[in-house]
Amino acid sequence: MNGMKGVWAWLGQRVSGVVLVFLLGIHLWVLHFVDPGAGVVFQGVAIRLRSVFFIVVDLALLAFSLYHGLNGLRTVILDYSISEKAARKLTWVLTAVGVAAFVYGALGLMAFLSV
Amino acid sequence: MQKITLNVYRFDPDLDQEPYWKSYELPGREGVTVLEVLFEVLEHHDGSLAFRYSCREAICGACAMYINGSHRLACKTQVSHLGRVLWVSPLPHMRVIKDLVVDMDPFFEKYKLIKPYLLSNSKPPEKERYQSPDERRYIDEMISCILCGSCYSSCPSVWTGEHYLGPAALMWAYRFTADGRDEGDAERLNLTAQEGGLWRCHTIFNCTEACPKNINLTHSIQQLKKKAAARVLGGK
Amino acid sequence: MIYHQVVVVGGGLAGLRAAIQAVETQLDVAVISRVHPVRSHSVAAQGGINAALGNAPEGADDSPEKHAFDTIKGSDYLADQDAVEIMTREAPERVIEMEHWGCPFSRTDEGRIAQRPFGGAGYPRTCYASDKTGHALLHTVYQQCLKQDVKVYEEWSVVRLVIEDGECLGVIALNLVTGELEAFQAEAVIFGTGGAGRVYNNSSNNIINTGSGMAIAYKAGIPLKDLEFVQFHPTTLATNNVLVTEGARGEGGYLVNNKGERFMKRYAPNAMELGPRDIVARSIQTEINEGRGFEGRYVHLDLRHLGRERILERLPAIRDIAISFAGVDPISEPIPVQPGQHYFMGGIDCNSDGETRATGFFAAGECACVSVHGANRLGGNSLLETIVFGKRAGDKAAAYVKGKEKTRAGGKALAAALRETEAEIDQLLGADGEENPADLRDEMRRVMFEKVGLFREEKQMKEALEKIRELKDRAKRIRISYKGRRYNLDLACSLELEGMLLMAEVICCGAIERKESRGSHYRVDYRERDDENWLKHTLAYYTPDGPRLDFKEVTITKYEPQARRY
Numbered sequence: 069m070n071g072m073k074g075v076w077a078w079l080g081q082r083v084s085g086v087v088l089v090f091l092l093g094i095h096l097w098v099l100h101f102v103d104p105g106a107g108v109v110f111q112g113v114a115i116r117l118r119s120v121f122f123i124v125v126d127l128a129l130l131a132f133s134l135y136h137g138l139n140g141l142r143t144v145i146l147d148y149s150i151s152e153k154a155a156r157k158l159t160w161v162l163t164a165v166g167v168a169a170f171v172y173g174a175l176g177l178m179a180f181l182s183v
Numbered sequence: 184m185q186k187i188t189l190n191v192y193r194f195d196p197d198l199d200q201e202p203y204w205k206s207y208e209l210p211g212r213e214g215v216t217v218l219e220v221l222f223e224v225l226e227h228h229d230g231s232l233a234f235r236y237s238c239r240e241a242i243c244g245a246c247a248m249y250i251n252g253s254h255r256l257a258c259k260t261q262v263s264h265l266g267r268v269l270w271v272s273p274l275p276h277m278r279v280i281k282d283l284v285v286d287m288d289p290f291f292e293k294y295k296l297i298k299p300y301l302l303s304n305s306k307p308p309e310k311e312r313y314q315s316p317d318e319r320r321y322i323d324e325m326i327s328c329i330l331c332g333s334c335y336s337s338c339p340s341v342w343t344g345e346h347y348l349g350p351a352a353l354m355w356a357y358r359f360t361a362d363g364r365d366e367g368d369a370e371r372l373n374l375t376a377q378e379g380g381l382w383r384c385h386t387i388f389n390c391t392e393a394c395p396k397n398i399n400l401t402h403s404i405q406q407l408k409k410k411a412a413a414r415v416l417g418g419k
Numbered sequence: 420m421i422y423h424q425v426v427v428v429g430g431g432l433a434g435l436r437a438a439i440q441a442v443e444t445q446l447d448v449a450v451i452s453r454v455h456p457v458r459s460h461s462v463a464a465q466g467g468i469n470a471a472l473g474n475a476p477e478g479a480d481d482s483p484e485k486h487a488f489d490t491i492k493g494s495d496y497l498a499d500q501d502a503v504e505i506m507t508r509e510a511p512e513r514v515i516e517m518e519h520w521g522c523p524f525s526r527t528d529e530g531r532i533a534q535r536p537f538g539g540a541g542y543p544r545t546c547y548a549s550d551k552t553g554h555a556l557l558h559t560v561y562q563q564c565l566k567q568d569v570k571v572y573e574e575w576s577v578v579r580l581v582i583e584d585g586e587c588l589g590v591i592a593l594n595l596v597t598g599e600l601e602a603f604q605a606e607a608v609i610f611g612t613g614g615a616g617r618v619y620n621n622s623s624n625n626i627i628n629t630g631s632g633m634a635i636a637y638k639a640g641i642p643l644k645d646l647e648f649v650q651f652h653p654t655t656l657a658t659n660n661v662l663v664t665e666g667a668r669g670e671g672g673y674l675v676n677n678k679g680e681r682f683m684k685r686y687a688p689n690a691m692e693l694g695p696r697d698i699v700a701r702s703i704q705t706e707i708n709e710g711r712g713f714e715g716r717y718v719h720l721d722l723r724h725l726g727r728e729r730i731l732e733r734l735p736a737i738r739d740i741a742i743s744f745a746g747v748d749p750i751s752e753p754i755p756v757q758p759g760q761h762y763f764m765g766g767i768d769c770n771s772d773g774e775t776r777a778t779g780f781f782a783a784g785e786c787a788c789v790s791v792h793g794a795n796r797l798g799g800n801s802l803l804e805t806i807v808f809g810k811r812a813g814d815k816a817a818a819y820v821k822g823k824e825k826t827r828a829g830g831k832a833l834a835a836a837l838r839e840t841e842a843e844i845d846q847l848l849g850a851d852g853e854e855n856p857a858d859l860r861d862e863m864r865r866v867m868f869e870k871v872g873l874f875r876e877e878k879q880m881k882e883a884l885e886k887i888r889e890l891k892d893r894a895k896r897i898r899i900s901y902k903g904r905r906y907n908l909d910l911a912c913s914l915e916l917e918g919m920l921l922m923a924e925v926i927c928c929g930a931i932e933r934k935e936s937r938g939s940h941y942r943v944d945y946r947e948r949d950d951e952n953w954l955k956h957t958l959a960y961y962t963p964d965g966p967r968l969d970f971k972e973v974t975i976t977k978y979e980p981q982a983r984r985y
């Protein structure tokens with residue numbers, strides 16, 4: 069369709085940045101003002117992580133921050149004019165890291181759901 | 184008037200292992216420019232000094248240099264504005280051919296890459312194409328570029344990325360895209376919206392600060408990014 | 420040895436326009452230029468380019484014929500009228516072509532190319548891109564060269580033109596970066612090397628305008644035509660002679676003396692500030708000489724009544740220049756201006772296709788004399804000349820190359836010329852003379868401005884000639900302090916010095932010989948134009964003892980010479 073490259077990555081970075089502001093806002097607000105878990109103790113965290121709303125927010129937060137952070141890292145590395153092949157490899161590696169981190173994080177977030 | 188001290192970066196790759204600074208004590212004169220001081224050295228003190236010059240009126244772009252910590256055109260810079268001591272070196276981060284003369288080839292090659300000419304598939308009318316004064320005014324700042332290379336030399340993304348198109352080339356790409364007479368949007372966006380292109384600009388604003396013609400290059404580059412994004416989102 | 424079918428010397432408007440034309444015919448074309456093309460002097464042109472487009476409401480019935488008449492009258496009838504007619508006829512096409520190539524002309528409210536009035540013209544005919552017209556045009560043609568992939572040898576200075584048996588074989592050029600000499604063999608050579616303004620003090624020209632192209636052609640046996648006609652621009656900045664465009668007066672600026680008087684009413688009561696350049700320049704100089712100037716050096720160009728907005732919109736570069744180089748903001752203060760050397764009407768003798776005495780050698784632009792400017796050029800006509808005759812020279816050169824039966828074996832002559840030039844340079848670098856080339860050059864400039872300038876007189880000019888000859892002699896004993904070859908500016912400038920002195924000598928001889936006043940050539944000892952004896956072109960041929968002068972008829976088609984009043 070078009071030969072442009074990097075537009076989505078750039079656009080994604082802007083969009084994820086804006087979305088992160090909101091998600092972080094919700095996350096912090098929940099933690100400080102409406103924390104159903106009341107206090108930083110195991111029990112409290114366990115209670116909080118049974119709220120589907122909170123889990124959805126944090127899953128999104130995880131996904132967007134991983135994207136934003138890893139894409140940012142990619143941008144920094146690309147600034148050093150690496151070859152196109154290396155750039156492709158880099159994208160794959162970072163995607164893999166991102167997916168793995170997301171799965172690992174998601175498992176943690178959902179640990180209390182089945183209890 | 185007081186004497187001035189001129190410190191010049193000297194390097195002749197045929198003779199010198201390393202660059203060095205050389206000082207000259209010169210009589211000052213009211214209204215004297217840095218370029219005139221360089222000529223004074225060349226013609227009366229040291230014939231080996233090399234620098235570029237042509238118009239001496241800030242329109243040809245030949246004499247961009249790094250003077251007392253800023254990118255400046257030597258011809259337009261009044262010595263009296265800088266004090267008694269001058270430090271003059273070539274455009275930073277560019278290969279030095281000799282003394283203040285740098286290799287501008289990479290800069291011009293990248294300029295050429297973005298097809299800096301009107302692209303149009305339609306046959307032009309017999310007379311001129313119409314363009315409203317407002318449309319013309321919109322490109323006024325951009326077309327005052329003199330291709331002096333100051334922006335290119337000041338850009339951190341250029342320093343680290345040898346393939347990065349650089350501020351001037353991207354600004355010129357936008358200059359044409361923003362011209363209603365041009366039909367090359369798709370082609371030029373394909374050339375510039377690449378990893379070595381637009382996306383290496385991180386809005387550092389060094390280019391804008393370095394530009395001796397006061398062009399806001401960063402703004403133009405951002406506009407071009409927006410055009411690229413609008414395009415993938417289905418706009419035009 | 421490097422070979423190209425067509426070698427264009429000069430990266431200004433004329434050279435690049437010729438190159439584009441030749442490249443479009445699929446020939447192998449290269450441009451050699453002393454500086455990167457966009458650093459050429461053309462970039463500094465401010466005011467505009469003439470073409471009878473009739474875009475301004477007051478100029479709707481303008482026509483190429485009227486443009487031709489104004490040009491011929493402005494030339495004080497020394498222009499060749501057939502050539503002028505060609506130029507004014509082709510003007511609209513060339514200017515519109517520039518627009519089609521993307522040149523950012525300023526626009527009228529209807530969106531057409533804007534035109535402003537210029538001196539000596541009956542209509543607003545000067546198309547402009549604010550006050551950076553040369554910049555807009557030169558960048559546009561340079562961009563077209565990039566599009567066409569024209570090969571450019573940047574920072575190469577041509578030092579010799581090789582002609583054998585009346586046929587041009589190529590050029591010898593110095594690579595400024597490495598300091599090496601190289602022979603360029605070509606089927607056709609086109610010179611677009613610009614003017615020689617820097618032979619004079621107080622010049623509005625780029626520092627590189629030393630006229631080396633004219634001098635090289637002259638030494639190779641091509642005559643120079645009408646070199647005594649040197650234009651002085653009325654308004655250059657009193658501090659460093661940067662030009663203040665005629666456009667500033669076109670927009671309505673006033674010239675004012677120290678009595679606060681718009682003195683042009685005494686010299687050109689109808690045209691006022693927009694009289695032709697020679698008249699306005701002499702008027703200003705008269706005011707200064709008669710004690711009505713400021714500090715005995717300049718008069719005021721007052722733009723204040725135009726208002727801030729108009730100045731910012733139409734004359735932004737002039738404002739920048741005035742602030743940067745004179746510390747004066749024209750919005751609130753008048754600009755100090757004085758006449759300065761500006762343009763060479765004369766140059767390499769050629770016809771309207773750029774053809775010269777030597778087959779295969781062409782010239783266009785300011786270095787050439789077609790002649791369309793005669794004794795005085797109108798503002799806006801020289802940018803026009805560069806693209807009209809640049810194109811025509813490119814066309815003709817291409818046709819010549821294509822029609823050529825077989826390539827002449829010029830290698831031998833070129834190799835010999837290369838060796839000779841090499842020896843000359845070695846000698847120059849080796850010599851341990853006592854003269855500083857820059858001092859000689861400065862002396863020449865001063866003498867030329869003082870004695871062969873706006874007002875001329877036999878005795879003074881003879882003194883000047885004597886001085887120039889003395890300088891020529893001393894130039895044989897110059898010292899080049901830097902012996903290395905890499906980017907040796909000292910060497911490059913010294914090589915040009917000889918040519919500049921030759922130009923100065925030709926100007927003096929022509930001016931002494933021409934016993935009349937015509938256009939820019941104003942003699943206080945012969946104040947009238949003398950059509951009976953002097954309606955003819957001067958030709959100067961090189962001889963080692965100074966120029967041999969000859970004369971040539973002026974072509975008159977339908978405009979009979981009349982008195983020139985404004």
Ligand SMILES: Cc1cc2nc3c(=O)[nH]c(=O)nc-3n(C[C@H](O)[C@H](O)[C@H](O)COP(=O)(O)OP(=O)(O)OC[C@H]3O[C@@H](n4cnc5c(N)ncnc54)[C@H](O)[C@@H]3O)c2cc1C
Binds near residue numbers: 430466762
């Ligand atoms: C300040 C100023 C303002 C002007 N404004 C106007 C205006 O508004 N309207 C108008 O019509 N005219 C104007 N003129 C006149 C006009 O600009 C020039 O006459 C015109 O640009 C000359 O163009 P050119 O191509 O012939 O030469 P240039 O632009 O001077 O180019 C000469 C080229 O030749 C090259 N060259 C020279 N010698 C050698 C050599 N030995 N070897 C290799 N290369 C060489 C140079 O590098 C350069 O590239 C103005 C002139 C001045 C001084």
